[in-house]
Amino acid sequence: MTTIWTAIRKRSTLVRKGWDYARQIPRAAVRMSVVDSQYHTYPPLIANSFPKSGTHQLLQILEAFPRARHYGSFIASMPSFPFRERSESAHIRRIHSIVPGEYLGAHIFYKGSYARAIDDMNAVHFFIYRDLRDVAVSEAFYLKNMNRWHQMHEHFSRRLKSDDERLMTAIEGVNDPDFPFDYPDIATRMGRYLPWIGSKDVFALKYEDLNSDRRSEIVGDMTDFYSQRTDSEVDVEEVRKRALQKIDPARSHTFREGGVGNWQRVFGEQHRRAFQRVAEDLNISLGYAPC
Numbered sequence: 233m234t235t236i237w238t239a240i241r242k243r244s245t246l247v248r249k250g251w252d253y254a255r256q257i258p259r260a261a262v263r264m265s266v267v268d269s270q271y272h273t274y275p276p277l278i279a280n281s282f283p284k285s286g287t288h289q290l291l292q293i294l295e296a297f298p299r300a301r302h303y304g305s306f307i308a309s310m311p312s313f314p315f316r317e318r319s320e321s322a323h324i325r326r327i328h329s330i331v332p333g334e335y336l337g338a339h340i341f342y343k344g345s346y347a348r349a350i351d352d353m354n355a356v357h358f359f360i361y362r363d364l365r366d367v368a369v370s371e372a373f374y375l376k377n378m379n380r381w382h383q384m385h386e387h388f389s390r391r392l393k394s395d396d397e398r399l400m401t402a403i404e405g406v407n408d409p410d411f412p413f414d415y416p417d418i419a420t421r422m423g424r425y426l427p428w429i430g431s432k433d434v435f436a437l438k439y440e441d442l443n444s445d446r447r448s449e450i451v452g453d454m455t456d457f458y459s460q461r462t463d464s465e466v467d468v469e470e471v472r473k474r475a476l477q478k479i480d481p482a483r484s485h486t487f488r489e490g491g492v493g494n495w496q497r498v499f500g501e502q503h504r505r506a507f508q509r510v511a512e513d514l515n516i517s518l519g520y521a522p523c
Contacts, residue, residue: 258303263329266332271332271353271354274462274464275355276354277294277300277336278335278357278358281359283371284362285362286360287339289479291336292478296471296474297458300335302334302336303334306338307326308339309341310339312381315382316413317414324346324349327346327349328352328353339425347433351433356435357431357434358436358457359435360436360437361425361437361438361439362438362439362440363440363495364418364422364507365515365520366491366495368402368507373398375387375388399498403510405417419511440492443492447476448476455475
């Protein structure tokens with residue numbers, strides 16, 4: 233029964249959204265009785281990322297943490313619908329609404345005020361990032377085929393006429409001043425998140441490391457990072473083992489293929505040149521080899 237329900241939720245956006253809204257009811261009940269000390273006993277957990285970098289895989293790990301509970305919440309600086317940046321005050325209200333023990337996904341741009349709001353909640357903040365070339369490939373497919381609620385879906389599925397053109401747009405962005413949405417080149421989009429990686433209050437990890445023979449080590453380090461930010465006793469080894477068992481990328485409704493380095497069989501020479509022009513320096517600074 234669980235497997236059937238999971239498959240239905242993965243395939244149906246309406247079912248998935250409805251279920252997420254339903255889970256807000258117990259969350260609201262929890263908020264009514266929260267006391268501040270609970271945020272230190274069971275800190276909230278934030279799985280933040282640049283889109284298409286492994287958010288759902290990160291959430292699967294956090295699912296194994298002590299008393300972690302998911303209520304269907306997701307905080308996005310630019311929600312896919314209406315694809316407009318939330319105001320600073322709206323961001324802070326959403327961050328301040330997180331409840332103890334809650335784990336949630338996020339695409340939160342970096343701002344000092346957001347960092348302070350996360351600290352206010354004693355939330356344990358994880359940020360995952362990925363080779364921007366693989367991000368571009370994943371996003372081009374996702375916007376064309378997988379998220380029909382995203383404001384960029386029509387542009388990618390109907391106005392762009394080939395997969396080569398879609399990939400080029402994911403790299404270069406849309407530079408038409410009359411275009412109604414903010415979709416700059418991939419380096420500019422990533423730049424909105426970049427300072428999270430250097431923050432001492434954030435556990436930043438690479439998607440590639442999480443999908444390598446370093447996975448167990450990385451998950452152990454994540455558990456250590458959590459244990460240092462809670463007043464509860466944490467059996468780091470037990471949590472690590474549970475988290476490793478939870479990882480299953482195919483459970484994600486946004487999962488298509490996954491993997492590392494898939495860009496190499498998809499990029500044409502024109503895509504390589506475009507990427508080198510707009511994002512190669514940034515990608516190298518993140519620890520990735522040049523094209």
